[in-house]
Amino acid sequence: MNTKQELINKLQKDILLWQGFKPQVPGAAEAIGLGEIELAFPNGVFPKKAIHEFISVLPEQSAASDGFIGAVLSILMKDGAACVWISTARKLFPVSLRLFNVDPERIIFIDVTREKDALWVAEEAIKCDGLAAVVVELSELSLIESRRLQLAVEETGVTGFILRKDATKQASNVATARWKITPVPSETEEEMPGVGFPRWKVELTKVRNGNPGNWILEWAGDRFVEVQDQQKTLWYDKEERQIG
Template identity: 70%
Template sequence: MESESELIAKLQQDILLWQGFKPVSASKAERIGLGAIEDAFPGGVFPKRAIHEFISVFPEDAAASDGFIAGILSSLMQDGAACAWISTKRRLFPASLRSFNVEPERIIFMDAKSEKDALWIMEEALRCQGLAAVVAELDTLSLIESRRLQLAVEESGVTGFILRKSAGKTATTIATARWQISPIASVAEQGMPGLGFPRWNVNLLKVRNGIPGNWILEWAGEGFLEIKRVLQSDGWKEEQNRQIG
């Protein structure tokens, strides 16, 4: 006889299957270097066959989202695959991607004139199995459109990222995960003046069948580094004298 908890676990596994999650074992090889954040996802694995939605209101947050996505791309594109970056008003500076371990020349930028075109390109790109990931900067996304994208993703296995840069109001989408990334003060190496590695407050607002949460993450040159939350002292006074690098 199965115990009640075993039965519930089995039913949850079934629900995941019906929702398009393929069962994957949480092996080390599947990790993409996000550390504790990956445990928030069902099965403890970052869902690659999924749409991830990033919302930002201010350009600073958008830049942080770009950086965070670039960090994820660096592990998704590890095996030489290309990536498509679709937008209508792009400000991303390709040269900066190199510092996130991504080769900018392996990214195909598609700057559409209208949202409609961008959405069409995104759907076509998500069906293309030769790509590792597709990033799209979209302002609006309806439920039906997001469902089409989700279907395309489930078929091909390409990871989709949607960056909503003017997300004043939250739209209903069926994205697997909704993120909000905002920059927080960096900490330079011991005794060094100036800025440290980029550090973000990663807010996982929604994750299907997972546990939403809040983390502090740093891009430490080669990969993500999770920062344990400590009481922040007033850094201004001690930094005052060593301001210039």
Template identity: 50%
Template sequence: MKQPAIKNDIFEKLQKQIFSLQGFTPPSEGKQVNFGLGAAEQGFPNHVFPTGAVHELISDGQQHAAATTGFMAALLGKLMQDGGLSLWISQKRTLYPPALKFFGIDPDHVIFIDVKNEKDLLWMTEEALKCQALCAVIAEIKDLDLTASRRLQLAVEHSRVTGLLHRINPRMLGNTACASRWKISPVASVLEDDMPGMGFFRWDVQLLKVRNGQTGQWQIQWTAGLFEHVSIAVQVATGKDLLKTG
């Protein structure tokens, strides 16, 4: 009678070890960050957005890039909520640093590094991810192959720094060693009670790939320093709607 229980215990231990090697730290280990992503976090192993791992975010065009930058800033604000320093590395930086305050980030705690070419950017990202003194490293990098992504993942496995790679108009999307792949699209904000001005930031969030997890798609809004899921009314077409008569 005890044999199945022993086997289950061994299986759970092996699974935790595999998750740890892949960058998914169990909730009982290390510092935990409450991102508040709700249903979007359920797709990850242990139902927790993994820190100490590398994540890639894909953008097609400047409009999507702006939305992705906002979403990354919101994640960065959660990672830096207890203080610390982060690095933001790019070739053509378009971010306005004072705007980070909207996401609870002191711009003075973010070190911005502008480099001339992608080779230097990749090298600097790897070296930064090895630095245990940092909370996170954000790198705006266009292309990333499997070998380079493995080097980045190995770096964070020792330092436990979280890496966010923003890939704008990548030439191709191949396999990488990143813990997850996201695509963020802008969604029109909604004004509350017909008030003038602009509503809260809202994104269409797609989790395209996640190791040992489930993909999904959600609409998420940034409200008063918190992620908030937006309910969407879905209209389903009937068979008659799909048929055309001659």
């Protein structure tokens, strides 16, 4: 049985390499605080040297994707690195990123008129290894274009986020993960007025050599929280220790 499982594991790693994705060696990278979601990825590690595609069908899903990516950026940028955000019709209000502990002054927003230019800028930005991440908003992404972006992130280690806001133009590409983020009602603290922390239904519809699934996550001010049966499960405290 062990021999069979070892063979399957080896084949999975070989397939990743053939497809151009180099999985992290266990223990070589730290968890970023996504809890059980990270276990869906090969070796249980969120892939930073990879392209992540976010599909938004409705405007509220697009806004939710912006927020979720912002929360992830707060973790990826914690060491002071910058990020580039490219768009042809950006609706994100930069100051809103402060809700996710992201300093908007550390994000370089580049607005262009053509998607062809956005794609070119994204590829060139990814080649700058001093960045933590590059976010680009596109309607479509071809196999060849995604392959070029994947080769670039493998070279520099910069994480690439593709925000796809036209679900009718989905095409085969080499994105390591395909996400769908949908807002869900927040919950306020007892007897406390106002709006609760942002919550999302997080769906991983595609994980290369991983395990798709869906979860309910909340951004609790400085970390992700998984919501189960209306109860909150804190995954990591500031010292990156798992807690209950």
